[in-house]
Amino acid sequence: MLRYAAQRILAGIPILLLVSLFIFSLVHLTPGDPALLLAGDNASPAQVDEIRARLNLDQPLWRQFALWFGDAIRLDLGNSIYSGKPVTELIGQRVEPTLVLSTVTLILTVLIAVPLGAVSAWRANTIVDRLAMGFAVIGFSVPVFAIAYVLVYLFAVRWGVFPVQGYKPLDEGMLATLHSVTLPSVSLALVFAALIARVTRASVLDALNENYIRTAHAKGLGAPRILFWHALKSVGVPVVTVIGIGFATLIGGVVVTESVFNIPGIGRLTVDAITRRDYPVIQGSILFFSAMLILINLVVDLSYAAIDPRVRG
Amino acid sequence: MTNDSDPILDVAGLSVRFGARTERVQALDDVDIQVRRGEILALVGESGCGKSVTAMAILGLLPKRTARIDARRITLGGTDLHGASDRSLRRIRGNRIGMIFQDPMTSLNPVHTVGGQIAEIVRQHRGVDRRTARSRALEMLDLVRIPDARGRRDAYPHELSGGMRQRVMIAMALACDPDLLIADEPTTALDVTVQAQIMALIADLRRDLGMSVLLITHDLGVVAETADRLSVMYAGRIVEEGTVGTVFSRPSHGYTAGLLGSLPAEGKRRQSRLAEIPGAVPRLSDPAPACAFADRCAYVTADCRAGVPPVVHPGPGHRCRCIRPDAVYADLSQSDIVRAWQ
């Protein structure tokens, strides 16, 4: 188990390296002089030269990357062109809403999708199954912002149960925070629950035909025990895999949702940075999201081993 | 049968039909089976004749949506199983009836430890705490002679051999001291040497625990060695039934005769499959009102197709659905195997 964990962690390192290389080349791949690009539109030639020297743009490319990477590892991602503040600081200020939104969404998604898929499989081809999967198709085919606007109209504008937009930080109280992220999380969760519910249903349906489920019936176990302890647990690997994949798409959704609900998270930071062509900040946000994805994949890999003894090897 | 005084399992007039309208399969037709206390009853017959369906019908495990089950009586020690609610059936399954299946490689859940799977059934029916159930699991693994039971308790199924897994299945089936063990071809998927060990284990446990066993098998060698009585099933009907001694020494149905003919002469050796009778099993979709074996029978006459043969009693405790039991016996009376049993 420890060896497996170490292997998975080591496997993450080359991926992170590749991602860094990509982020580094972002500035160099865009046509034109990176120094001009980084300096922004209204910079004087002196300023551009200063930037060129500060960012080592006069050095060979491989050396530039080595220097940039060395800084990045020490969490020095340069300064924002727009505000002049260190990128790490900007990201640090915006991390909380994004992490809260993603975590709440992920928990909601799993809580909706997995039981829904499992029960649909148990009641396959009945009205319960049809309704659940019909809901899944809707979630699947409607974009996040559309669902978000419908929910905002109903729950915020009409009934006033939840705020239309905005975010309450955690130090104003956990409940206030949850209240402020309910609508964005639910809109996002509805979309991702669909995919996960369908995959869960298909996997559980297969598992229910296995001989060990017949054994579970012959043992006199009740339906919940058979469904969740025997069938669902045995298909944990595909279900967790699709949750991991769902999370990758979720990040795109987070960016959209933060804009729709005006949540000051990394998604908003990224969108703002893109419109201002604030390259250091764009690089920083991409690095942040990539690190999050790699982390999630690591968690997924480690949970395989926790779920299925055959993976431990 | 007359003196079936208080059988532990009493099945009478069991019929099972699958499917609706067009593709209908009459899997069982008016099946009677009695397992007496403490005995091993072997249920023998070719692949597809309905042995597993019989077991699943007794446990109430046939799919409700496709299977139609009729029975005059299915009782376990006087408790009605046929009309029982799902809840009360669940209290019987795994508790008063233990079941082991043909394929030990796939019958255990791969993601739970074997000890956990045994403990689970004990907790389900005995309501004991985790620790008691765990020590019961250890006790059961010892009982089925798994070496280093303490170490194996926390093993996962894929870490055990086929024979070991079948022992685990037996341990699980017996963990709640059932009155009846149903073993559906428990050794077919195993190596020949392991087969013998598992059968010996079942026979020993029956003796030590005083339980009754319904043993479903293809293998007449196994029947000769371990069973007390046998029921021969053909195309969803019981065609002959009696003690192993009576049936082997006085076979009275053409199908039994064919089965015995496919058994090696020494009679008691293993490796005897039933497929050697020429001809194919009839389709079960439209059972004719005739002896289902008529087309393959060496003793067939025109009368065999005139109706379903009535039950005759060639001897005490010996039942047979054949109109020419004496012709069958006369033909076989000089064969080695029959003489060996006389």
Ligand SMILES: Nc1ncnc2c1ncn2[C@@H]1O[C@H](COP(=O)(O)OP(=O)(O)OP(=O)(O)O)[C@@H](O)[C@H]1O
């Ligand atoms: N769920 C089901 N739906 C429809 N038909 C079924 C079902 N289960 C069994 N049957 C049919 O019932 C008949 C008897 O099957 P069964 O499994 O009892 O045979 P068996 O005697 O156990 O054979 P084997 O020795 O191969 O295990 C077969 O024709 C089979 O196709």
Ligand SMILES: [Mg+2]
């Ligand atoms: Mg079978």
